[in-house]
Amino acid sequence: MTGPRFTPHTLRPTPEQLAIQSATDKYIVVEANAGAAKTTTLALRMAESAAWGVPPEKIIALTYTEPACDALRAALKKLGVPYDTTRRFRIGTFEQFASAVLRRVEGDTPEHLLTPQGLRPHVLAALQLVEDNANERHPDRLMFPAAGDALVEEFLREAHHLKGTMQLDTDLEERPLTPDTADDLGRNYALLKAFRVYENQRRRGSVDHPLFRGPGDATYDLAQLIWSDNLERGAPGWPVGIRTLVLDEMHDLNQSMFVILDRILTSNREAFFCGAGDRDQVIHKVAGADARFMGDALEDQGRRKVRRCPLTASYRFGSRLAQGASRLAGKPYASHADGDTRVTVTPYDGPGQCEAHVVSAAQAWRSGKAHRLSQFAVLLRHPHQSVAIENALLRAGLPYVTAGFDSYLMRPEVLLVRGLLAVATRDFSSIDDPDTRRRIVEAFVFFGDITITTRESDRDEPAALLAHAVRAVTDDPTILPVFFDNQVLRNAVPAVRQRLEAAVAVARDHQGDGLLAALLAALQPRELASRVLVGAGPLRAIEANLAGLQRSAEGHPSAAAFFQSLNTFERQQRERRAADCLVLAQVEAAKGLEYEQVMIPFLRQDTFPDRDTPDDEERNLFYVAITRARSQLSLLAHARAPSRFIADAGWKVPTVTTAAAPSA
Numbered sequence: 001m002t003g004p005r006f007t008p009h010t011l012r013p014t015p016e017q018l019a020i021q022s023a024t025d026k027y028i029v030v031e032a033n034a035g036a037a038k039t040t041t042l043a044l045r046m047a048e049s050a051a052w053g054v055p056p057e058k059i060i061a062l063t064y065t066e067p068a069c070d071a072l073r074a075a076l077k078k079l080g081v082p083y084d085t086t087r088r089f090r091i092g093t094f095e096q097f098a099s100a101v102l103r104r105v106e107g108d109t110p111e112h113l114l115t116p117q118g119l120r121p122h123v124l125a126a127l128q129l130v131e132d133n134a135n136e137r138h139p140d141r142l143m144f145p146a147a148g149d150a151l152v153e154e155f156l157r158e159a160h161h162l163k164g165t166m167q168l169d170t171d172l173e174e175r176p177l178t179p180d181t182a183d184d185l186g187r188n189y190a191l192l193k194a195f196r197v198y199e200n201q202r203r204r205g206s207v208d209h210p211l212f213r214g215p216g217d218a219t220y221d222l223a224q225l226i227w228s229d230n231l232e233r234g235a236p237g238w239p240v241g242i243r244t245l246v247l248d249e250m251h252d253l254n255q256s257m258f259v260i261l262d263r264i265l266t267s268n269r270e271a272f273f274c275g276a277g278d279r280d281q282v283i284h285k286v287a288g289a290d291a292r293f294m295g296d297a298l299e300d301q302g303r304r305k306v307r308r309c310p311l312t313a314s315y316r317f318g319s320r321l322a323q324g325a326s327r328l329a330g331k332p333y334a335s336h337a338d339g340d341t342r343v344t345v346t347p348y349d350g351p352g353q354c355e356a357h358v359v360s361a362a363q364a365w366r367s368g369k370a371h372r373l374s375q376f377a378v379l380l381r382h383p384h385q386s387v388a389i390e391n392a393l394l395r396a397g398l399p400y401v402t403a404g405f406d407s408y409l410m411r412p413e414v415l416l417v418r419g420l421l422a423v424a425t426r427d428f429s430s431i432d433d434p435d436t437r438r439r440i441v442e443a444f445v446f447f448g449d450i451t452i453t454t455r456e457s458d459r460d461e462p463a464a465l466l467a468h469a470v471r472a473v474t475d476d477p478t479i480l481p482v483f484f485d486n487q488v489l490r491n492a493v494p495a496v497r498q499r500l501e502a503a504v505a506v507a508r509d510h511q512g513d514g515l516l517a518a519l520l521a522a523l524q525p526r527e528l529a530s531r532v533l534v535g536a537g538p539l540r541a542i543e544a545n546l547a548g549l550q551r552s553a554e555g556h557p558s559a560a561a562f563f564q565s566l567n568t569f570e571r572q573q574r575e576r577r578a579a580d581c582l583v584l585a586q587v588e589a590a591k592g593l594e595y596e597q598v599m600i601p602f603l604r605q606d607t608f609p610d611r612d613t614p615d616d617e618e619r620n621l622f623y624v625a626i627t628r629a630r631s632q633l634s635l636l637a638h639a640r641a642p643s644r645f646i647a648d649a650g651w652k653v654p655t656v657t658t659a660a661a662p663s664a
Ligand SMILES: Nc1ncnc2c1ncn2[C@@H]1O[C@H](COP(=O)(O)OP(=O)(O)OP(=O)(O)O)[C@@H](O)[C@H]1O
Pocket: 011, 012, 013, 014, 017, 032, 033, 034, 035, 036, 037, 038, 039, 040, 041, 075, 078, 278, 314, 315, 316, 591, 592, 593, 594, 627
C-alpha cells in the first residue's frame, strides 16, 4: 500500500493516523492512550484496504469483547464506510471466531454452559474424583484452598486463568504434575489435579467434540488444537487468503488468543497485521491478559519485524480530563480535542442522593439543545447499584437501556419475589410479557432447586419436562398457583418448601408498611440462594438487589399494589426503550465506547476500588470509566470516604454536601 486511497467524510486523519492507514509494513503495533483514536485508526486501515480492492471478507478484525466489536463498527460508520462493506468485514471476538472454526471442524455444537451454576455439577464431580482417587501418589498434598461453594468459585477462577495462560499446556508440556511442579508454577497441587480431571471429563478424553463448553472454552479448545498440532492445515472453517488483520484491545490478549492469532498470521502470509492497545486498560488479568503479547511475544524472537507507531493525543476529551488520566496512569497524556471536558466531583452523604443527582443531571442534559439521552451514560462498578438508579429513572419517566447486566426487574431473585407476589395475589396475568412469565417460572425452578415430575415422567428427559411445564404456565398464567403447589412446593425439599410457603403467606396476609422486609425474613433468600449459586460475590449481589427492592416497596399499601407497580415499571421500561434512552452500563461493557456525558455514581472507598479485586485492575477499570467522556465527566463521591482514585487523578471532593462543584 502506498498513499491513502480512502478519505473519510467526517474527520481529517492526522499525519500519525495517515502513517498507520497507509503503512506498507507487515506488522504494526499501535500503543496509545485511551481516546487517542486507536479504534478509529484500525477502522481507517480496514477502509484503506477495502479501497485498494481487497474483498471485505478477506479483512478480519478481532477483539476481546462484543462492545469492542460495536465500537469498531461505530468507528467505520463514523468514517463513512458503507454499511454493505462493514457488514462483509469479518468482525468478531476471539471466542466467536474460535466457535465458528470449531463448529466447522467438529460438525456440531456442544452444549454451552455459560453460568457458574451450570458448570457447578461438573466441578463438584471433578473435585470428588480427585478426593476419592485411591491411587493418588501424594495424598498428603491434596489440600484444597477452600470448601463448599467457595471451592467451586476458586476452582472456576483458577481454571479461567489456566485456560487463558495455557500454563499446563506450555510450562508442564514435558513434565508430570507433581506437588513440586505445582510449587514451581506457584499453584495449588490439588486444584491443578482437579483441573486436569475436569478438563478430561469435559473433553471426554479427546481433543475435540467436548461434552460442553463454558465461557472462553472455544478459544481455549481451538488454541489447544493448534498447540498440540491437531488442527490440520486447511481445516474447514479456517480463514485463508486473509489480506488484512486488525486487532483492537490488544492489551487484553492472553496466551490462548495469541496462539490463534499466531496461527492466522503464519497461515496467511499475505496478511498485513495491525494491532492496537493501551497497557493501562488491562482489566482481564483473571483471564490471563498480558500486555507482553503486544511486545516481544509478537516479535517472535526477531522473526517478525514489528513497526511501532504512535498515536500521541486524545481526540475524545479535553486537557482537564487528560491531566487526570495522566496522573492516574502515570504517563503523559496530551489532548487535541476541539473543546475542553468539564470535570465535576459532587459529594453525597446519604441514601437516595446519588440517584437524585443522576435524575437531575439526566433531565438537565435532555433539556439541552440537540442533546440525545443516548449520549448520557451512567457507569457502574457493580450491577446491584442499578436498583436504586433504575427506580429513580422509572419514577422520573426517564427511559434507559442497560448494558453488561439485566434490568434489576429481570434478575432471578427479583423475579422469584415477583412470582411469589403473583401466587399470593393470584394475578400472574398482570405480567403481560410472556418472556417475563417464562423467566419467573424458571426462577421458581432454579431457587426451589426442583426437578419437574409428571405421572409419565420416566419417559421424558428432565429438560424436556421443564420446557413443557414452563411453556404451559407461560401460555396460561391462570395455572400458576396449581404449578406452584403441584410442582414447586411438592418437589422442593422441606426446608425450601417451608420458606416459600411462609413467604406467600406473608404476601397474602401482611397489612401496612414493612411488607417486603417481612416477606424476605420468611423467605431467607440467602439460604435459598446458597443452595444453588456459586460464590460469595453472587450472594452479596442478591442481597443488595433485594435490599434495593425492599426500598422500592416502601409506601405501597399492599402486596397487590407493590406487585402492580413492579409490573407497570417493567411495562414502561419496555415501551420507552424504543425512544432515545440513557445508557446504564457496567464499566466493562462501556470499554471502547464513548459518550458526551459520563456520570459515575457511588464512588466510595470500599466500593470502587472493590475490596476483592487486585488494586491495579481496579485502577485500570477506573481509568477506562473516566476516559469514556467527551464533554462532561461527573463523579459522585462519598463525602466522608471517597474513592481514593479521585485524589489520585488530582481532583478534589468539595466539602459541601449539596451543590456540585467544578474541580480540576
Ligand atoms: N483525526 C481525528 N480528528 C478528530 N477526531 C478524531 C480523529 N480521530 C479520531 N477521532 C475521534 O476521537 C475519538 C476517540 O477515538 P477512538 O474511539 O478511535 O479512540 P480509542 O483510542 O480507540 O479509544 P479507547 O481507548 O477508549 O478504545 C472518537 O470520537 C473519534 O471519532
